[in-house]
Amino acid sequence: MANQPYNPKEIEPAIQQMWAEQNAFRAREEDPGEKYYCMSMLPYPSGALHMGHVRNYTIGDVISRFHRMNGKNVMQPMGWDAFGLPAENAAIKNNTAPAKWTYANIRLMKSQFKRLGFGYDWAREVTTCKPEYYRWEQLMFTRLMRQGLAYKQNAEVNWDPVDQTVLANEQVIDGRGWRSGAEVVRKSIPQWFLKITDYADELLQGLDRLDQWPDAVKTMQRNWIGRSEGIEFSMQHCDSQGRVASDAATVEVFTTRPDTAFGMTYAVLAPEHPLVDALTLPDRRGEVADFIAQVSKATEIDRTAAQGGADKRGVFTGSYLFNPFTASAVPLYLADYVLMGYGTGAIMAVPGQDQRDWEFALSYDLPIVRTVEPPVDWEGEAWTGEGEAINSQWLNGLPVDEAREKAMLWLEERDIGRRMVNYRLRDWGVSRQRYWGCPIPAIYCPDCGVVPVPEDQLPVILPENVTFMGVQSPIKADPEWRKTRCPDCGAAAERETDTFDTFMESSWYYARYCCPGADSQLDERADQWLPMDQYIGGIEHAILHLMYFRFYHKLLRDAGMVSSDEPAVRMLCQGMVVAETYYQDDDNGRRRWINPSEVEFSRDSKGRTIGATLISDGSSVSIGAVEKMSKSKNNGIDPDGLIDRFGADTVRLFSMFASPPDQSLEWSESGVEGAWRFLRRIWKQVAMHVQDGPFDELDAAGLDERQKEIRRLLHDTIAKVSDDMERRYTFNTAIAAIMELSNHLARFEDDSPQGHAVRHEALSAVVRMLAPITPHVCETLWRLLGATAPLYAGPWPEVDESARERALVTLVVQVNGKLRARLELPPAAPEADALSAALANDNVVRHTQEKQIRKVIHFLTNC
RNA sequence: GCCGGAGUGGCGAAAUUGGUAGACGCGCUGGAUUCAAAAUCCAGUUUUGGUAACAAAGUGUCGGUUCGAGUCCGACCUCCGGCACCA
Numbered sequence: 001m002a003n004q005p006y007n008p009k010e011i012e013p014a015i016q017q018m019w020a021e022q023n024a025f026r027a028r029e030e031d032p033g034e035k036y037y038c039m040s041m042l043p044y045p046s047g048a049l050h051m052g053h054v055r056n057y058t059i060g061d062v063i064s065r066f067h068r069m070n071g072k073n074v075m076q077p078m079g080w081d082a083f084g085l086p087a088e089n090a091a092i093k094n095n096t097a098p099a100k101w102t103y104a105n106i107r108l109m110k111s112q113f114k115r116l117g118f119g120y121d122w123a124r125e126v127t128t129c130k131p132e133y134y135r136w137e138q139l140m141f142t143r144l145m146r147q148g149l150a151y152k153q154n155a156e157v158n159w160d161p162v163d164q165t166v167l168a169n170e171q172v173i174d175g176r177g178w179r180s181g182a183e184v185v186r187k188s189i190p191q192w193f194l195k196i197t198d199y200a201d202e203l204l205q206g207l208d209r210l211d212q213w214p215d216a217v218k219t220m221q222r223n224w225i226g227r228s229e230g231i232e233f234s235m236q237h238c239d240s241q242g243r244v245a246s247d248a249a250t251v252e253v254f255t256t257r258p259d260t261a262f263g264m265t266y267a268v269l270a271p272e273h274p275l276v277d278a279l280t281l282p283d284r285r286g287e288v289a290d291f292i293a294q295v296s297k298a299t300e301i302d303r304t305a306a307q308g309g310a311d312k313r314g315v316f317t318g319s320y321l322f323n324p325f326t327a328s329a330v331p332l333y334l335a336d337y338v339l340m341g342y343g344t345g346a347i348m349a350v351p352g353q354d355q356r357d358w359e360f361a362l363s364y365d366l367p368i369v370r371t372v373e374p375p376v377d378w379e380g381e382a383w384t385g386e387g388e389a390i391n392s393q394w395l396n397g398l399p400v401d402e403a404r405e406k407a408m409l410w411l412e413e414r415d416i417g418r419r420m421v422n423y424r425l426r427d428w429g430v431s432r433q434r435y436w437g438c439p440i441p442a443i444y445c446p447d448c449g450v451v452p453v454p455e456d457q458l459p460v461i462l463p464e465n466v467t468f469m470g471v472q473s474p475i476k477a478d479p480e481w482r483k484t485r486c487p488d489c490g491a492a493a494e495r496e497t498d499t500f501d502t503f504m505e506s507s508w509y510y511a512r513y514c515c516p517g518a519d520s521q522l523d524e525r526a527d528q529w530l531p532m533d534q535y536i537g538g539i540e541h542a543i544l545h546l547m548y549f550r551f552y553h554k555l556l557r558d559a560g561m562v563s564s565d566e567p568a569v570r571m572l573c574q575g576m577v578v579a580e581t582y583y584q585d586d587d588n589g590r591r592r593w594i595n596p597s598e599v600e601f602s603r604d605s606k607g608r609t610i611g612a613t614l615i616s617d618g619s620s621v622s623i624g625a626v627e628k629m630s631k632s633k634n635n636g637i638d639p640d641g642l643i644d645r646f647g648a649d650t651v652r653l654f655s656m657f658a659s660p661p662d663q664s665l666e667w668s669e670s671g672v673e674g675a676w677r678f679l680r681r682i683w684k685q686v687a688m689h690v691q692d693g694p695f696d697e698l699d700a701a702g703l704d705e706r707q708k709e710i711r712r713l714l715h716d717t718i719a720k721v722s723d724d725m726e727r728r729y730t731f732n733t734a735i736a737a738i739m740e741l742s743n744h745l746a747r748f749e750d751d752s753p754q755g756h757a758v759r760h761e762a763l764s765a766v767v768r769m770l771a772p773i774t775p776h777v778c779e780t781l782w783r784l785l786g787a788t789a790p791l792y793a794g795p796w797p798e799v800d801e802s803a804r805e806r807a808l809v810t811l812v813v814q815v816n817g818k819l820r821a822r823l824e825l826p827p828a829a830p831e832a833d834a835l836s837a838a839l840a841n842d843n844v845v846r847h848t849q850e851k852q853i854r855k856v857i858h859f860l861t862n863c
Numbered sequence: 864g865c866c867g868g869a870g871u872g873g874c875g876a877a878a879u880u881g882g883u884a885g886a887c888g889c890g891c892u893g894g895a896u897u898c899a900a901a902a903u904c905c906a907g908u909u910u911u912g913g914u915a916a917c918a919a920a921g922u923g924u925c926g927g928u929u930c931g932a933g934u935c936c937g938a939c940c941u942c943c944g945g946c947a948c949c950a
Contacts, residue, residue: 219867220945228949255950268950312948335948342949349950355864356948424949542945607891607908608873657888658875664943666875674888677903723879733877736887743887812883817931819883843917857930859882 003691006683008647008776015776016117024792025068025119027075029528036072037529038064039510041537041545042079042126045105046086049112051577051629052538054639055655055665058773059574059731060536061118062656065772066725068119069794075529076119077513079126080106083437083502091436092468098436099464102129112640116648117775119792124516128505133512134438135459136521137504142441142452143559149195152442152450155429159187163471166433179471186296191431192440192498196551200225200423202565203550212570214662217542224543226424230256231408232344233417235267237279238322242329249278251321251332254343254422258411259403261325262392263350263371265361268314268333270340271295279332281318288334291315295336312337312360323348324416325393325407335360343422351382358382372400428548430501435473437499438462445486445493454487460495473497506545507552510535510567522561535568542573572661572729579635579667581624582612593634594621596669626666637667649774650676656731656773679777682742682770686763686781695760696753700803707758708803710748714762715803717741721769722799731773738769760785765797813838815847831858 019025040060043053064076080102087098094101106127113120126133144150158167162180172184196203204225207218233255237248253267269276271292280288291313314335323330330348337356338347351361352370358381361368371392374383389395395403411417431440439460441453453460463481466474475481476497486493508521514529515522537545553567582594594614599621602611612621629636642651654675659665703711717737724734745762748755764785771778771791782791806827811834813821821841825834835856838844 216867216944223866223946226946226949230950253950257950337948337950339949347950354950356950359948422949424946539944601890603873603891605892606873607889609890660876663869663876668875668889670889671875678888680903728879730877730879732875733879733887736877739887810883814882814931817882817929822883855930857882859931 003687006680006777008649011780012115012117012648012776015779016114018779018790019117019119019792022790024790025074025076025121026123027073027077027121029525031073033071033073035529036064036067036074036534037514037532038067038074038076038534039513039532039536040078041535041541042081042128042506042509043109044081044084044086045102045109047105047108049109049116049639051637051639051655051667054116054651055577055661056536056538056574057113057116057118058652058655059572059661060534061116061652062725062731062772063534063536063729064119065775065792066796068792069768069771069796070726071794075121075124075513077124077126078113078118078120078122079124079509079513080109080128081502081506081509082106082127082129083499083505085434085436087436088434088468088471092471095468097464097466099129102436115643116639116652119775124513126509126512128438128502128509129436129462131459131461133509134505136512137438137500137508138441138453138458138460139455140508140521140555140559141500142455142458144194144555145442145450145452149198149555150192150430151195152190152192154188155191155193156186156188157191157433158184160184165471165473189433191429192442193427193429194551196428196548197423197425199551199554200227200425201421202554203425203547206550206566210566210569210571213568214539214571214573216539217546217571217573220542221547224425224547227421228256228423229419229421230254231258231411231417232420233258233324233411235321235323235348238320238329240320240329242320242322242327244322249275251275251279251346252344253346253348254420255348257350257353257404258407258417259389259392259395259398259400260350260353260371261323261348261407262395263352263369264323264325264330264348265351265367265369266331266333266349267321268335268338268347268349268360269317270338270345271334271336272340273334273345275346276317276334279317279319284316284318287315288317291334312356312363314360314364316364324411324414331366333360333364341426342424353382353384355382355384371395428501428503428551430504431498432501433473433476433498435462435466435468435475435499437502438505439475440496440498440500442496443484443486443493444496445489445491447491448486448488448493451486451488451493457487462499473499503545503548507549508556510549511553511556511562522556526556526562527564530562531564531566532568534570534572536572536574539573539575546571574661575659575664576628577655577667578626578628578664579637580626581633581635582621583624584614584619584621593624593632595634596637596667629667635667642672646672646676647776649777650679653679653735653774657735658732660730660732662729678739678742679774681746682766683777683781685742685745686767686784689756689759689763690784690786692751692756695756698757698761699754700800703754703758705807706748707750707754708807710744710758710762711800711803712806713741713744714765715800718765718769718797719799719804722796725772734769735773738766742766767791768795768797811838813841813844815844818847820844820847 038060040057060076064074068074082102087102090101091098128134141150158172160167160177160180160182162182163177167177167184176182177184204222204227207221210218232252234250234252236244236250238244312335314333317332317334319332320329321332338345349357351357351366351368353372369391370383371389372383372387373390374387386400389398389403395406398406408417408419439462441458441460443451443453445451468474469477482495482497484493484495510532511522511526511530514526549567553562556562557565579596582596582599583591584594585591598615599612600615601609604610612623613619614621627633627635639651650672654672655665657675658671720737721734724730745759748759767778767781767785768791779791808824809827811823811825812819813823820843821838823837823841825837
């Protein structure tokens with residue numbers, strides 16, 4: 001093999017077969033070594049792998065392989081997030097069943113994973129659409145129902161009146177159904193929720209302890225949870241003169257700024273507020289009803305899109321509320337900018353201190369009173385910053401903090417206010433009115449109401465062999481499927497035909513990986529592996545999935561199934577894979593996007609791109625922006641085609657080399673070729689070295705200077721690469737350091753026995769350091785270097801600290817911060833010697849003459 | 864609007880704790896090899912001046928702290944991402 005050229009097509013399948021035969025990536029609970037659980041987010045089986053997958057899973061595989069080589073008991077599992085809408089769409093389009101389409105995709109993608117050489121423990125594979133998986137999710141849900149952590153409530157959905165189905169937000173285009181083109185209406189239907197808000201505080205505080213999670217993710221989650229401390233207080237219905245009747249209705253309002261209450265000039269109810277009817281005067285009913293109709297027609301998106309503008313809309317109810325601070329009446333409005341879902345759905349409006357109230361007050365000609373003194377040069381509208389209280393009687397002169405506290409105490413003493421923490425976070429709606437999902441295990445009995453499906457009747461199985469009639473869910477369309485008996489009274493009853501949000505399945509699969517075949521949701525093996533040491537996935541999941549799975553982990557903990565508080569110790573969010581876009585505009589002004597593989601470039605003598613042409617006919621091509629690889633921009637690259645041309649190792653190497661994992665990776669055809677060249681050079685270096693025959697034992701003490709220099713570089717490199725792989729995750733700089741070492745080795749033309757021994761030590765380390773990234777070629781070269789055991793289990797090269805000692809170090813001399821000289825000195829040289837050597841340097845003399853040396857500063861840098 | 868992150872050669876990037884800016888790769892230029900090309904190898908490649916040694920400038924803009932700033936501080940510009948009437 002040593003005299004053959006590098007041929008990945010031959011070696012990659014052979015090495016993959018060797019791993020399979022040796023069960024190389026099987027994780028066993030009883031294996032020695034500290035456990036290391038490394039996991040990448042499971043894919044949705046949408047068809048074929050794209051470059052984003054390749055990048056994501058290469059990162060996970062590199063980290064897993066690094067730790068395995070370092071003696072850890074590594075578990076790296078893989079599975080399929082197999083339920084979801086695309087399967088239904090494909091089924092309708094191709095007239096097939098979603099299950100069939102899904103399983104075919106899984107087969108294809110699994111073969112691609114194997115081709116890429118990912119070291120998964122397939123014995124732990126999870127497929128979320130199989131009853132053996134989702135049955136446990138159903139069981140857990142029935143328990144949560146009994147505990148009140150799962151409940152049913154009306155909520156709004158996008159309803160397509162033609163297709164008679166619910167649409168996801170992304171299926172609503174310009175207010176119309178994506179298939180039917182019908183105008184989508186908002187409809188309130190009963191849906192299941194999980195009480196994630198019960199865990200809001202714990203989810204928020206837990207973030208402080210996740211010190212190995214990206215700050216961006218933690219910040220997004222904090223904002224999403226949106227904790228705010230304030231006070232809820234009662235305002236009584238009164239007449240326009242402030243007279244309160246003995247049986248007056250009471251409106252609760254929530255505010256974080258009770259200190260501004262003296263500036264309240266009106267109050268607002270959300271249009272959906274339950275007291276709207278009671279508090280609307282008869283002569284205002286018509287206008288109020290019109291307003292509510294107008295608001296309810298608008299979708300959620302329309303309603304929120306209005307923000308920032310002055311088009312906040314509302315209507316006067318004719319009623320007044322009593323402001324306890326000023327002891328006077330304020331008019332009560334309905335307005336679209338107050339949301340029923342937050343706080344109490346009612347607010348006190350202070351236009352002087354709140355921009356939204358300011359805009360509304362202007363539109364409806366309501367008075368504005370400032371209660372915090374704005375800065376002298378303030379030219380804006382509502383002032384929301386710090387300042388002294390004004391126009392506020394007994395609060396005047398106090399800063400915001402003190403005024404707020406005093407106002408709260410005042411409300412509490414009078415027993416009209418209660419301190420309150422509100423969250424932006426809402427309970428998690430888990431109902432989907434779709435077919436291809438896990439059936440929600442509930443039964444509706446005319447007498448007993450909602451009843452959880454008893455444990456001995458689980459799982460509720462989703463039929464897989466179905467045909468679609470239009471877009472409606474086959475289990476909703478089937479009059480028989482839903483028929484059942486009430487588990488409590490035995491009467492005829494109906495099943496829930498809604499299915500779970502697919503985020504339910506992805507919220508606990510990481511724990512199920514630990515317990516393949518368990519006859520319960522989890523067993524004692526879960527705690528042996530959890531929490532995960534490393535989780536890897538896209539930043540697009542920063543909020544939803546990464547919040548839900550933290551929540552679900554706490555549910556599992558509180559059900560006694562795991563003992564940790566958080567599912568993942570360290571989180572890595574990889575960046576997007578992007579590529580330049582290319583297009584041609586035709587005569588009708590239509591833009592045709594051209595794949596990068598069809599384009600070639602001309603460059604000027606400095607290497608700047610000056611033009612692009614189509615390879616096929618030489619016509620001129622325009623260069624567009626660098627964007628995420630997508631079908632619509634036709635800038636995607638097919639991983640399979642690349643593996644055919646270069647092999648999996650080159651694809652893996654380039655995706656790790658082009659940028660650090662958390663940044664976006666810009667695709668570059670010539671960059672891939674560079675990676676390919678590097679692997680061929682390494683192959684050649686090892687092959688030529690091996691052809692020189694056996695080598696002498698290394699005598700580290702007896703080496704000449706040049707040999708010592710190579711060994712120093714080698715052990716510096718091992719130290720750097722180890723750190724880059726374990727702590728920093730900067731695989732790009734790890735690869736750069738290995739390339740640098742390889743470049744030096746190429747210039748190290750020492751044929752002596754000790755030169756040969758030094759080269760052998762270095763090449764053996766190079767092959768091992770690259771092994772996590774390009775495992776196939778490294779296994780092969782490792783064997784070529786004389787090893788008999790495979791490389792996947794290590795050993796990782798060790799740093800010989802004594803080899804890193806230097807006879808001379810470079811002393812950098814700066815004069816007034818500018819580099820003026822480099823001196824070679826022994827590291828132990830006394831300071832005085834170093835100073836006099838520096839002062840004797842011609843260049844230093846030139847820049848210090850006619851000047852007085854005022855200060856000498858010593859500083860250390862690495863190397 | 865609010866909250867994050869980023870801006871460094873022709874390009875992707877590196878510089879880990881305030882201490883040699885541009886490692887490594889791509890591209891480009893020149894050369895070797897070749898009948899020729901591909902492949903490979905060698906040298907050069909921030910800008911300006913200089914054969915060179917070297918000098919000056921240089922990390923989005925303007926200012927500051929420091930012996931010394933890509934890195935810290937202040938103001939601003941641009942781009943990317945998230946949230947978007949949350950009281």
